Amino acid sequence: xxxxxxxxxxxxxxxxxxxxxxxxxxxxxxxxxxxxxxxxxxxxxxxxxxxxxxxxxxxxxxxxxxxxxxxxxxxxxxxxxxxxxxxxxxxxxxxxxxxxxxxxxxxxxxxx
Amino acid sequence: xxxxxxxxxxxxxxxxxxxxxxxxxxxxxxxxxxxxxxxxxxxxxxxxxxxxxxxxxxxxxxxxxxxxxxxxxxxxxxxxxxxxxxxxxxxxxxxxxxxxxxxxxxxxxxxxxx
Numbered sequence: 001x002x003x004x005x006x007x008x009x010x011x012x013x014x015x016x017x018x019x020x021x022x023x024x025x026x027x028x029x030x031x032x033x034x035x036x037x038x039x040x041x042x043x044x045x046x047x048x049x050x051x052x053x054x055x056x057x058x059x060x061x062x063x064x065x066x067x068x069x070x071x072x073x074x075x076x077x078x079x080x081x082x083x084x085x086x087x088x089x090x091x092x093x094x095x096x097x098x099x100x101x102x103x104x105x106x107x108x109x110x111x112x
Numbered sequence: 113x114x115x116x117x118x119x120x121x122x123x124x125x126x127x128x129x130x131x132x133x134x135x136x137x138x139x140x141x142x143x144x145x146x147x148x149x150x151x152x153x154x155x156x157x158x159x160x161x162x163x164x165x166x167x168x169x170x171x172x173x174x175x176x177x178x179x180x181x182x183x184x185x186x187x188x189x190x191x192x193x194x195x196x197x198x199x200x201x202x203x204x205x206x207x208x209x210x211x212x213x214x215x216x217x218x219x220x221x222x223x224x225x226x
Contacts, residue, residue: 032212034214038155042219042220043116043203043205043217043218043219043220044155044203044205044217045217046214046215046216046217049212049214051212087155093211093212098160098168098211099145099157099160099168099170100147100155100157100215101157102154102155102156103154104154
């Protein structure tokens, strides 16, 4: 699976949009981009995933560049409860049993 | 919303003892996983399980580890003879059968080896 690079930490003001970048310059055509987050002491929580088109759900939006070498997770109105470690993971899908490879992620601190 | 549940939330065991961690995956899911996270470190994949057999495993998943789906609802991880370095959070996850469907995680079992 392609390697990802994320900033180790970011701050965001409560109520503002949080934009979390991810670099995956070695991504290949059959690899999806997944975003998870881990709130302290809890299991990783799935947020969103995409292949090449931008995606939006009730939690977030995912913007993938046209060359697919980077992406941005957007939390439109961050709250204190969004403070967590956010993981960008690239996953090859030749079968449904493929593991997720977690990196260090970005520690997002939402401040009042 | 359906969720993955894990029991117990915290397990304390003497070194050398066997331990079984239990998970109830989401009911219509077909793929099951175990991951672990040593305190302060990354989440690491252990094993994936489909159609009653292991489909993928990592180097961590050695002969001391085994997985089982003993009935239609439970998925277990057994560590045969625990070591101090097995102390970690253990997360179970499950996913539907379609290849791009995400894995959903439980809140983990904290395993402490004394």
